Amino acid sequence: MDKMVMLVGTIGQGVMRSADHGESWQRIGIYQGMHSDAMVRTLAHHPHRPEVVYAGTDKGLYRSDNAGESWEHPDSPLSPYAVWAxxxxxxxxxxxxxxxxxPNRSTLFQSGDGGQTWEERQAAIADECPNVGIPRVTGIAIDPVDRGHIWMGIEVDGVRHSSDGGQTWETINGAIPNPDVHSVTVAPGPPKTIFVVVNNEVYTSTDDGATWTALRIRETFPWSYPRSIFVPPDQPQTVFLTIGDTTPGRIGTVMRSKDVGKTWESLPLPTPPNSAMWSVHARPDAPDVMLAGSRYGYLYRSDDGGDTWHKLWRELSEINSLLAIPA
Incomplete structure (x- = not known):
């Protein structure tokens, strides 16, 4: 097996890192440049240099240039905020x-120089909303076909859309009645399809948001609490979705569609998860290698694009995000 690094963003345990296919794990903390007991809400890698990794935490944004082995905390306008997406x-x-x-104000920042500088964008996000109090941005998706279009989901304040590359934003009202948005993505297709995941449904649009269709997951999925949606690189019609019975829940699975959301299958997990399935990710240079995690720390790996999975021995604290990248 070639070398691979697994990174898991946790709530209260910072980033957990394995460089030996999950045999051993290191908790990234102050000696690697990250504050102690960090809440890591999101992980992302540079698309052309996957060893460059970013972590959104309760103290802003961190960057690593060596696949998460060590981190720096650049001074930026993001530092006073909890970065969720x-x-x-x-x-x-x-x-x-x-x-x-x-727990900080919900807002959006954009950088045009790779994170060196940031500017705040106005998206008319509510100061408070039901169930969570201060809302949070839970997903941002750039349209891979028309990059001027960007979609943003907010828990619990609905969907925003930009048609000018993020400079200005409009609120999507009415067509998606539930404002409790968990995740958004755009699958290139064909047909190009926008996915908006709310806490009890998945909505799709094939006309740039002019109309929306509910998947009616209560009728076709084994459970009805969807969380995270993901389109693997170089697989424009394949979509993965994590679901569970509730949050944090007692059970869940990973769903897969190979026809841009028209039909779905539940993928077999060898050990039932201990909570709702929360996150799923594919290695950018080898998309058949995948990781999936439950809310309460079960980790699963697939080497065949999700057809089969095995559970890793290490069980972690609450999982929010995953990355599998070449070492």
């Missing part, structure tokens, strides 16, 4: 967007 343009990686939220 981060996306990097796969074609123009100097374009980055970061969303913040609970």
């Amino acid at each position: 981060l996306t990097i343009d796969s074609q123009q990686p100097e374009n980055m967007l970061a969303g913040t939220g609970t």
Whole structure:
């Protein structure tokens, strides 16, 4: 097996890192440049240099240039915020967007120079909302077909859309009635499909958001609490979705569609998860290698694009995000 680094963003244990296919794990902390007991809400890698990794934490944004072995905390406008979501343009990686939220004000920042400088964007996010109090940005997706279009999901304040590369934003009202957004993505297709995941449904659009269709997951999925959606690199019609019975839940699985969301299958996990399935990721240079994690720390790996999985021995604290990158 070639070398691979696994990174797991946890709530209260910082980043957990394995460089030997999960045989051993290191907790990244102050001696590696990250503050102690960090809450890591999101992980993202540079699309052309996957050893460059970013972590959104309760104290802003961290960067690693060596696949998560050590980290630096650049001084930026993000530092006073909890960063919940981060996306990097796969074609123009100097374009980055970061969303913040609970317990700090929810807002959006954008960088045009690879994170050296950041500017706040106005997206009319509520100061408070039901169930969570201060809302948080839970997903940002750049349209891979028309990069001027960007979609943002907010828990619990709905969907925002930009048609000018993130400069200005509009609120999507009505067509998606549930504002409790967990995740967003855009699958190139064909057909190009926008996915918006809320806490009890998945909505899709094939006309740039003019109309939306509910998947009606209560009728077709084994459980009805979807969390995270993911399109693997170089597989434009394949979509993975993590689901569970509730949050944190007692059970869950990973769903897969190979036809941009028209039909779905539940992927077999050898050991039932101990909570809702929360995150899923594919290695950028070898998308058949995948990681999936439950909310309460079970880790699964697939080497065949999700057809089969095995559970890793290490069980962690609450999982928020995963990365599998070449060493």
